[in-house]
Amino acid sequence: MKLEEVFNFYFNGKESFEQFYTLSLNDHIKEFNFNNKKCYSISDELKTIQLFLSKFIFENIEFRKDLVYSYRKGVNVVDCISPHRFNNYIYKTDIENFFPSIGYDLIKNKIIEKVKDISFLDTNDVMVHLSRILELVTIDKKLPIGFSSSPAISNFVMYDIDCKIDCFAKNNDLIYTRYADDIILSGKNNLDKNSINQEINNILNYNQDNIFHLNDKKTKIITKKFERNILGISISPVGTLSISRQLKKEIEVKIFFLINNKDKFVKFSEMDEMSAIFSLAGKLSYALGVDPVYINKLRRKYGNSIINKLIKNKGDL
The missing domain is CATH 3.30.70.270 (Reverse transcriptase/Diguanylate cyclase domain)
Incomplete structure (x- = not known):
């Protein structure tokens, strides 16, 4: 199938393939710093296109599933x-500096090498769109932190x-x-x-x-x-795995300060308030994947509302 056919079939008329070419990247990204790294937030429109490319191209390019456990459903x-x-x-x-170290040419060459193995796609048609695909998933010829497509690309x-x-x-x-x-x-x-x-x-x-x-x-x-x-993750002498005491302590101190004293929360986190909230949200999402029982304990201790907002990455706390 041609890429446009896959797009139209997947979205069933709810999105137009014209947007694939008319969308201006600069109008749909916002740069910010997090932990001294250049990151980007993206619009829903750009996210929709990047997730489409990930689902039908990037996630179907071969990578070592027996070795690589990041950015995959069902494993953590x-x-x-x-x-x-x-x-x-x-x-x-x-x-x-992992993501930004992945360059445009490496991504391009790996797609050219491997896209022929995606049985449902017309390889020649993908090549026609390749330059535009790369424009939509890179900035300054590098893989950006914050793009929805970057994790899948980094795997392959x-x-x-x-x-x-x-x-x-x-x-x-x-x-x-x-x-x-x-x-x-x-x-x-x-x-x-x-x-x-x-x-x-x-x-x-x-x-x-x-x-x-x-x-x-x-x-x-x-x-x-x-x-x-x-x-x-803490590994005991006999090989059992659990969330480390250090991470649990950090999470609970930050939640306590966030609820009771935001100035102390910011100072303890050593970053601006919004970055600190996103950092804590990331740690909670991580803990949820590793130990849901521990997250339930936090819900009982601090309340469902704040834990749910953090896990869903909502900044209105």
Whole structure:
């Protein structure tokens, strides 16, 4: 099927394909800073088009579902960490400035390479629209934080890198998983952080057209000697998983301050009020996916209304 046919069939006349070409990106985005990162909020019209592209193109391009657990329905961070829970040593790092490090050419080349595998789409027709598709999902030739299409794109563009890291892991009796920009490797025996860093850096930079960098400040080896806390998940010595005490404490202190003293809430969060609310909302949504029982406890303690508003990302608190 041609892309316009899929569009018309999906929206059943409620949206016009003309909007795909007439919509001006600058009129439908708003830039803001969050945690010292450039982010974007988008209009409902642009979101509709990006979600359409994600559903029918980006989410149908191959990625390593056995390794990557971010931005997927039915799986969450627990599924990412679970394979490592019985290993003695865990290597954890992340890719610095992940989304904006994903460039226009990498996205374009991966779509050209893989779109032919989407059986219901006319490949030649997608190529006709490719430049416009890329215009609608990038800013300044980069993948933006806040676009509805960015998560799905980030999964498939990393396919080759995920395969290479997994190959390295298997050759060294290690387990590899990834959650967005977070890279996790683990094994039974002691791990050499420097040698793993070098190997991962080499893999991340194998394609000189799109360079990624590790965040050295967040690179560490985690052992059973101390509480193993990864991505807000605590791994007990016997391998059980739960939300970390640290994350629970942070969430509850912030909710208390938000209800009782917004000045203290802003000061404790170390960001402006709206950014602090969105940050707390993100942590609650994360906790909901990991431990719904804990969220129910918060509902009883602080009230359904504020917890629901936060989880739904409403700023009118």
